[in-house]
Amino acid sequence: MPSRPLSCGSKLRGGCLQGLADFLKGIGAARFGAMIAVTAALVGFFAFVIMRVTTPQMTTLFTDLSVEDSSGIIKDLERQGIQFEIRNEGSIIMVPKDKVTRLRMKLAEGGLPKGGGVGYEVFDKSDALGTTSFVQNINHLRALEGELARTIRAIDRIQAARVHLVLPERPLFSREAPEPSASIVVRVRGALEAQQIRAIRHLVASAVNGLKPQRVSIVDESGQLLADGAATDADQAVGDERRTAFEKRMRKQVEDIVSSVVGSGRARVQLSADFDFNKVTQTSDKFDPEGRVLRSTQTREESSMTADNNGQVTVNNELPGQQQNSGVAAKDQSKKTEETNNYEISRTTKTEVTEAGRVNRISVAVLVDGIYTKNDKGELAYTDRSKEQLDRIAALVRSAIGFDQKRGDQVEVVNLRFADAPSTAPIAEPSGFLGMLQFTKDDVMYFVELGVMMLLGLVVLFMVIRPLVKRILASDEVAAAISGVLTGPAAEEPTPAQPLLPSGAASAIDVATIQGQVHAQSVHRVGELAERNPNETVAIIRQWLTEPAK
Secondary structure (H helix, E strand, C coil): CCCCCCCCHHHHHHHHHHHHHHHHHHHHHHHHHHHHHHHHHHHHHHHHHHHHHHHHCEEECCCCCCCHHHHHHHHHHHHHCCCCEECCCCCEEEEEEHHHHHHHHHHCCCCCCCCCCHHHHHHHCCCCCCHHHHHHHHHHHHHHHHHHHHHCCCCEEEEEEEEEEEECCCCCCCCCCCCCCEEEEEEECCCHHHHHHHHHHHHHHHHHHCCCCCCCEEECCCCCECCCCCCHHHHHHHHHHHHHHHHHHHHHHHHHHHHHHHHHCCCCEEEEEEEECCEEEEEEEEEEEEEEEEEEEEEEEEEEEEEECCCCCCCHHCCCCCCCCCCCCCCCEEEEEEEEEEEEEEEEEEEEEEEEEEEEEEEEEEECCCEECCCCCCCCEEEECCHHHHHHHHHHHHHHHHHCCCCCCEEEEEEECCCCCCCCCCCCCCCCCHHHHHHHHHHHHHHHHHHHHHHHHHHHHHHHHHHHHHHHHHHHHHHHHHHHHHHHHHCCCCCCCCCCCCCCCCHHHHHHHHHHHHHHHHHHHHHHHHHCCCHHHEEEEEHHHHCCCC
C-alpha cells in the first residue's frame, strides 16, 4: 500500500521543530540554563513588584476584640468576600483602607462587635415557659451588668470594663433593707480624671434601683483604687473640682495677658486660690423707731351716779328710773374715759445664704523672661526688664484676677532668665504649591515603598540582567569569530573562474608562503579571543567534541 504524502503544514511543523532543536543544540546546555534562570528571576521579581503595588493598603478595623467578636466579624467578612488580615492572635483585624468606614457601619448594623459581654439580648432566645424565676433573675443581673459595661466603654480613655452588681434581697421580718453595691474594673489609656470617675459612679448608681454613688468602687487594671465604696463626702469632691477649675481658668487668663506682652512661651504663671466651702445662712431683723404708723384707735367712756338712801334697801330703790326721794338723799357721780392707740413700727427681715465656694484669698506668682537682643557679633544678649515694665505687668495681673487687698490677695511679678533662650529662627511653613500637598503618614510610607521597589528593580536590571545578557551575547560573538576564522581560509577553494597557478617552483613557494601567513594570522586571532574569553572557548570546544562526525 503506498505511503500517504505529508502535507505542507506537517512539513512546516517538522521544519520548525527541527530548527528549534538545532537552535537549542547550538546555544548549549549551560547558556540555555542561564537563560531559563534569568527569565524565571525576572518573572518572579516583576510579579512580586506588581502584586506588592496592587495590594490594597490595610488598616485597623477593630482592636482588643474577644474571641466571640473576632469569629463573628471574620464570618461576616468572608461572606462579603472582603480581604482581611488577623493579627495579635485574633484581637486585631485589618481590612483595606478604602472600605473600613463602610464595614464599620455594616457591622454596627448587625450588632458587631458586642464587646465580649452579654446584654439584654440574653432574653431574645430564652424560653419563658420553662425558665424558673431564679434563672430569670440571674439573666436580668447578667444583662444589667453587660449593658453597664458597654456604656462605660463608650467613655473616652476606657478600653474595657467589667461590672459586678450586688443586689441583696430583703430578709423576711426585717424592717431595714440592705443597700446594693457595685464594683467596676476598667482598663484605661493614660489616666482618668476626677470628673470622669465621678461620672462613672453616678452613671451606675442611676441605673440600679437603690444604689448610691458612694457605694460604687472603681479599680483600674493595675490594681489602683480609683474610687472606694465608702461613704465619702461628695461635697468635698465637688469643692475640689470647683477650685481646680477656677484656678485653671484664672491661670489661663493671666498667661494670655502676660504672654501678649513678653512673648509666647516666655512667662510662667502659678495661681493658688483659697476657698471657703462652708455654707452659711444668716437672718437679721431691723426695726426703725422713726417709721411709726397708726394702725388702729379704740376709745371707751364710762359714767356712773349713785344716791345715799341711808342704808335702806328696797325694791323701789333698785328699780331703774325710779324717782328717788327729792331733796332728801345725796348723790355721787363718776365718769371714766379710756383710749387705746395701736402703732406699726417699720421692720426689715434680711436672710443671707452664703453658698459653699467663696473665695477667701488669691495668690499669683508670675515669672517672666528678660529681653534678648543681638549684639555686633550676631549673638543673643540678655537684658533684664525694667521695674516700670514689671509694675505695669503686675497691674494687668491685678486687674485680671479681680485683686482685693482687704481679703489679702497677693501678686508677685519676678524677672529671671530662663534656662533655655528662645529660638529666633522662625519655622518655615509651606506655601504656594507645596502648601497644597498635605500628605499623611500613610501616603508618605506608600511613596517610600514605591521608591524602594523601583530602586530594587533598577539594581536587578543593571547588576544582574545586564551582565548575564552581555555574557550570552559575547559567547555568540566568540563562537562566530572562531568558526569564521577556522573555516574561512580552509573553505576557500579555487572556483572555475580562477586561473590556474603555474607549475613552476617559484610559484609554488609563493603560494605556500601566502597560505602560511594567513594561517598564522588566523591562529593568532583565535589565541587572542581564547585568552580574553576562556570560559566561552572551553564551552565551544566541548560542544565540538560532543558533535557527531560527519
